[in-house]
Amino acid sequence: MDETIRRYTTPAIALHWLLALLMLVLVVLGWFMIGIARGTPARGFYFNLHKSLGMVGGVAVILQLWWRARRHPPVLPATLPKWQITASGVGHHLLYLCMVLLVLSGYVEANFTKYGVRFFGLHLPPWGWEDRQISAFLTAAHHYISYVFTILVVGHIAAASYHVVVGKERIVARMLPTWFES
Numbered sequence: 185m186d187e188t189i190r191r192y193t194t195p196a197i198a199l200h201w202l203l204a205l206l207m208l209v210l211v212v213l214g215w216f217m218i219g220i221a222r223g224t225p226a227r228g229f230y231f232n233l234h235k236s237l238g239m240v241g242g243v244a245v246i247l248q249l250w251w252r253a254r255r256h257p258p259v260l261p262a263t264l265p266k267w268q269i270t271a272s273g274v275g276h277h278l279l280y281l282c283m284v285l286l287v288l289s290g291y292v293e294a295n296f297t298k299y300g301v302r303f304f305g306l307h308l309p310p311w312g313w314e315d316r317q318i319s320a321f322l323t324a325a326h327h328y329i330s331y332v333f334t335i336l337v338v339g340h341i342a343a344a345s346y347h348v349v350v351g352k353e354r355i356v357a358r359m360l361p362t363w364f365e366s
Contacts, residue, residue, distance in 0.1 A: 190258035191358045199248045200359055206241045207283065207337070210234060211330055218327075232302040235294055239303055242287035249280065258358055268343075275340060282333035286326060293322035 192200070217230035260269050294301045296318040300310035312318075347353045 191362075192258060193255060194361075196251055196255065196257070197359055197361060199244065199251060203241070203244050203248055203283070206237060206244055207333070210237055210241055210286075211334060213237070214327075214330060231299075235290070235301045236304045238287060238290050239301070241283075242291065245280075245283045245287055249284075252280075260355065261353065264353075272343070275336060275343070279333070279336050279340065282329055282336060285329050286333060289322045289326040289329060293319055293326060296322065 191197075213230060213234050217227065217234055220227040220230060260272065291301070292312070295310040295312040296315045297310065298314045301308040344356045347355045
């Protein structure tokens with residue numbers, strides 16, 4: 185196998201890992217905070233932190249999509265089976281779709297409550313009206329999309345691990361900083 189690999193650009197690698205870290209924190213924080221009793225100060229703190237980080241994540245998603253639209257990713261090796269190339273494309277598109285839907289559902293839901301969004305302490309009043317049905321629907325959508333997203337991330341990590349361990353391919357090295365390979 186040809187040992188030369190076409191790498192992602194440094195900005196693409198940085199955005200990938202920033203987004204991965206942000207999404208991991210958001211999912212873990214989201215699942216943690218829903219277990220906190222209503223009416224406690226801790227619940228408000230964690231919800232506001234989640235909303236703030238979610239807005240930062242939204243900007244990172246937009247940047248990632250913008251970057252990806254302008255620069256195509258390196259081509260996968262021709263030695264890979266067609267179904268793996270197809271699965272990779274579908275998986276990446278579904279991950280992006282979930283990220284967009286998570287950001288939108290969370291942000292819009294917050295605007296149909298009396299709370300609105302506190303962005304790191306700065307209160308952004310809701311632009312919607314208080315509507316428990318809309319809020320409940322969007323909260324449920326946000327919650328279930330987070331499960332789909334998590335399943336896709338686990339699949340993404342499993343596929344990357346497969347290529348390293350079983351396939352002995354260097355595909356994953358395309359998305360790692362160069363210092364990581366040393």
